[in-house]
Amino acid sequence: MEPQRLTGPEAGVLKYDLLTALSVAGLNGSPTLQTSFMRLMALVTARYNWRADEFCVGQRDMARMWSVNERTVKREIKRLVSAGVLICKRSGVRGRVGAYRLNYGEIARLSEPSWSRVGSDFEQRMRARYRQIETKVIKLETYLRDEERTPSAPLKGSPWGRAMTAVAAEHPNLYEAWFARLTFLTFEGGQLHLKAPSGFIQRYVEMHHMPVLLGAVEKELGPVDRVAFEI
Structure with missing residues (x-):
């Protein structure tokens, strides 16, 4: 809206x-x-x-x-x-x-997950102003090359796997469209290293879905100071 x-x-x-x-x-x-x-x-x-x-x-x-x-x-x-x-x-x-x-x-749409951090009054004003906000999920087949379309399954039982399981349960469309295509590499000294199949996916996650990613990962791995992507 x-x-x-x-x-x-x-x-x-x-x-x-x-x-x-x-x-x-x-x-x-x-x-x-x-x-x-x-x-x-x-x-x-x-x-x-x-x-x-x-x-x-x-x-x-x-x-x-x-x-x-x-x-x-x-x-x-x-x-x-x-x-x-x-x-x-x-x-x-x-x-x-x-x-x-x-x-x-x-x-x-991008900032909506963070409204409650400002306060309930701010969240109420923003929701009243943008009543028709819906999660925007782009159909990836419109944009991605063939090698980018196969999701990577999370490692069950690992902290990353548990984080992705939580995302999939709470935001199934987001998980299928974006997070399933990320690969966990390392987490050391507060730095989370991930692999993305393309620069497009990296940029879209950074710009739109980082609060969801950090919220899930920090519950399993602790505070994340920096997220670094490899392509």
Whole structure:
């Protein structure tokens, strides 16, 4: 569900809630997700045109704001667009600066598992605002190569296997679509190493389902400081 454009008497509350949702989703995700959402929040707070519902900022300006090079900016924007957090309104071609808008519905779906961490009042407001949120499961056969379609069975009795069994019981669609294709490698010093069959699956899990993954794994393995993927 898409809310009304964030202008008017209640706009302040809507904007703060949106930024709160982004921040808690990032803090409960991987280091990559934290960095992506921190950059996005800086861009939104400094340069988002709420009336036009877009930001239109040159790559050089974004690079300066984020203290990175322009190649990193291109990669970051592409990652956020691929995840559905940003929607490209106008492509930046032939010297023209691109324009992007926030995808409120996708941000809500992504951050929904973390709302309760903010407080019951915040969770109630967000649920009332985004009543039609449903778990978004992409049919992988639309996107994946043949070698990416065979799920890996969890090792029964192992901590990883127990974690995946719990995910499969609570989120069967998510498990079949995403987690079943991850392979456990090692867990040492708070660092969880997993193997993903493709960069697409890695990025989608990082951007959308890290809170579910960490919640299940930390019950079996203890605190996870970092999740590293191999392809």
